[in-house]
Amino acid sequence: MSVGKLFLKYIPQNILGMVGISLYILADTFFISKAVGADGITALNLVLPVYSIIFSMGAMIGVGSAIRFAIAKSRQSSDMDRYFSNGLFWGTAIGLVFAFAGLIFPDKILSLMGGDEEIVRVGTSYTRIFMIFSPCFIWNHTCNAFVRNDGAPSRAMVATLSSSLFNIVADYVLMFPLGLGMEGAALATAISPVIGVGVCLTHILSKKSNIKIKLIKPSFSRLIHSCQLGVSAFVAELSSGVMTATFNMLILGLTGNVGVAAYGVVANISLVAMAMFNGVANGSQPIASAFYGQGERSKLKKLLKLGFVSVVVMAAVMIAIVFIWSGTLANIFNSENNKALAGYAEEGLKLYFTGFIFAGINIVGTSILSAVEEAKGAFIASIMRGFVAIVGFAFLLSYIWGMKGVWLAFPAAEGATVIITVIMLKKAFNNNKATAPD
DSSP states (O other): OOHHHHHHHHHHHHHHHHHHHHHHHHHHHHHHHHHTOHHHHHHHHHHHHHHHHHHHHHHHHHHHHHHHHHHHHHTTOGGGGGHHHHHHHHHHHHHHHHHHHHHHOHHHHHHHTTOOHHHHHHHHHHHHHHHHTHHHHHHHHHHHHHHHHTTOHHHHHHHHHHHHHHHHHHHHHHHTTSOOHHHHHHHHHHHHHHHHHHHHHHHHTSTTOOOOOOOOOOOHHHHHHHHHHHHHHHHHHHHHHHHHHHHHHHHHHHTOHHHHHHHHHHHHHHHHHHHHHHHHHHHHHHHHHHHHHHTOHHHHHHHHHHHHHHHHHHHHHHHHHHHHHHHHHHHTTOTTOOHHHHHHHHHHHHHHGGGHHHHHHHHHHHHHHHHTTOHHHHHHHHHIIIIIHHHHHHHHHHHHHTHHHHHHHHHHHHHHHHHHHHHHHHHHHHSSGGGOOO
16 A cells, blocks of 8 residues: 555544544533633643643553554564553553542642632542543553554544544533533543553454454563653643643733633643644554564655654644634633633734644654654654643743733744654654665
8 A cells, every 4th residue: 555545544534533532532622611610620621731641651552562563563563562551551551550549639739830729629529530540541542552453543532532522521410401511521531541452452462463462571671662662742741741741830920810721721722733733643653663663764755754744734724723713612611601712822823823833743753753753753743742841931932921921832842842853854864774674
């Protein structure tokens, strides 16, 4: 199959699946805004960094193990049979740590994130419920990545969409007809990954599957070996939490809870854009791993070009939509018609979204670097955009321009990182490491 046909086979389905995830998060925010108001959005936004930490662990273990599996599979290595079970074991162990923390002191976690007494009261039950289900989120990441890398992107997409659709429907039913409020939103979110795992198992347990569930002795060295290639996925997920925590802290000092709620609106709408970029990255990754395992240099370059063109076009369209309809978008989650919230959110959308052309290139670029075992390059680019640049620019620009500087920190960080990403990709493709099979 040609590169173009493979691209069309994997990418649209992965984009649809990732957009499905973003839509359920948007639905979560919308329903909470209707049921609880601005305090509910603030509580949700303050706890998002905890989500990001859990998801980042699932991404690092799941995606990293799945990349090792895909490379071993392309080389017909018997070693591929061990990655899935090993990833599930360590993912479960880490998930139980988060579950225990959520069960014992969710209120302290929310306070640590910056919540005042009222926000802690509103968000404690939500935090407790979703954290108890932490292992399920990690299982879902792992199963979905393996199914996708086993040549079943359609099944992975169905798993993601089924999980998202369940979440949206359950959100409404639990929050409104049953009147459970924030607890209902948490239950819907917590149970949804179980649906995704169930759909993935229909492939994993089938005769067509190359994924083996085995009783093996857990290997920490194999975990580290896998996580080396999952580090960009880890940083990508974690950076969202770091950025959210940093922005929340700065905005609380500048404008208080209303500003944090406005950032919650901007961040949730931006999830759709990020989901589309991640769909391109996730869909490209198994193809790139296969080409890498087979030593197909020219096909790798063509795949990278297709990925970059796709995300740049998507970003341009989304920026245009935001500039035309920023007011309408800002008011979707503003059920109380708070003018200050609407003003902050409208300005934030216009400034924040200018960084998405750079963000798309960075997300696809780091994914390709991981897929061809360039863990060091992927880590450097990921850590730059996820921690160093975003935190540095957030503090610097907010000091100079206040809230406007907070919004501009994202495009500044992504623009600085794109230089690093391009350098690392050129290095990877010029040293021939990314094109030579064992």
